[in-house]
Amino acid sequence: MVSRTTADAQGEVVVLLIGMRIHRFRAVRLWLPVMLAMFRMLRELEKDPARGLRAKVMLTASPRSYYVVQYWESKEKLYAYATAPDAFHHKAWARLNRKERAGELRGQVGIWHETYVVPEGSYEAIYGDMPAFGLAEAYGQVPLEKRGRYAKDRFSYRSQQGPVAGKAG
Numbered sequence: 001m002v003s004r005t006t007a008d009a010q011g012e013v014v015v016l017l018i019g020m021r022i023h024r025f026r027a028v029r030l031w032l033p034v035m036l037a038m039f040r041m042l043r044e045l046e047k048d049p050a051r052g053l054r055a056k057v058m059l060t061a062s063p064r065s066y067y068v069v070q071y072w073e074s075k076e077k078l079y080a081y082a083t084a085p086d087a088f089h090h091k092a093w094a095r096l097n098r099k100e101r102a103g104e105l106r107g108q109v110g111i112w113h114e115t116y117v118v119p120e121g122s123y124e125a126i127y128g129d130m131p132a133f134g135l136a137e138a139y140g141q142v143p144l145e146k147r148g149r150y151a152k153d154r155f156s157y158r159s160q161q162g163p164v165a166g167k168a169g
Contacts, residue, residue, distance in 0.1 A: 003128065003129055004126065004127070004128050004143070005126075005127045005130070005141045005142060005143055005144055006124070006125050006126055006127065006136070006141070006142060006143075006146070006147045006154055007123075007125040007127075007134075007135035007136040007138070007140070007141065007142075008136070008139050008141060008142045008146075009120075009123065009125075009138070010120065010159030010160075011120050011159060012118060012119050012120060013071065013117075013118045013120075013123055013135065013138075013139075014071070014073070014074060014075050014078060014115070014116070014117050014118075015069065015070070015071060015072075015115070015116045015118065016068075016069075016070040016072060016078060016113060016114070016116075017068075017069055017070075017113060017114045017115075017116075018038070018067060018068050018070065018111075018112070018113040018114075019061075019065060019066055019067025019068065019111070019112055019113070020034050020035065020038070020066055020067070020109055020110060020112075021064050021109070021110040021111075021112075022063075022064045022065075022109055023064070023107055023108055023109060024107065024108050024109075025064075030099070030104060030105060030108045031109035033095075034096070034109055034111060035066065037088070037092040037095075037096075038068065040088055040092075041087075041088050041089050041092065042056060042068070044087065044088050045081070051077060051080070051081045051084075052073040052074060052077025052078060052080070052081065053070055053072060053081075054071045054072060054073055054137075054139065055071045055134070055135075055137040055138035056068050056069065056070045056071070057069040057133070057134055057137075069134065071134070071135060071138035071139075075115070075117050078115065120158060120159060121156065121157075122155070123135070124147075124151050124154035124155050124157075125154070126151070127141065
């Protein structure tokens with residue numbers, strides 16, 4: 001294993017943070033299905049890489065809060081999965097919406113997500129003695145020297161060089 005590496009991401013990166021917060025532990029019948037639905041969606045996505053999920057990291061923020069960092073090929077593939085009638089997400093979201101409208105979830109379990117489309121030059125990563133993780137798991141891992149020793153160098157890395165200033169294309 002190379003000691004210091006960086007992610008081999010090129011172009012824009014799509015990151016989805018999605019999670020839940022258990023407000024009342026005793027409401028297991030309400031929050032457990034939410035958690036199990038997330039696991040099922042992740043299994044579905046892992047079985048069908050063409051849907052666009054490149055990698056994920058599951059995290060616990062506290063005994064009450066759980067979330068997943070997901071790296072997607074594109075925002076179009078993320079939207080396509082979120083709205084696909086054949087995907088489990090469609091069924092789970094419909095069920096959740098029914099419970100929400102009925103007021104069953106209020107005060108019991110919270111859900112959230114944040115999506116970021118990050119242009120090239122606005123992300124950088126460094127891993128010391130780590131297997132591929134996070135962005136590097138999603139896009140591959142290269143020795144640090146390929147992108148620059150310092151964060152400022154990695155931020156300025158461009159996968160494709162644009163036209164040189166003053167030169168006609």
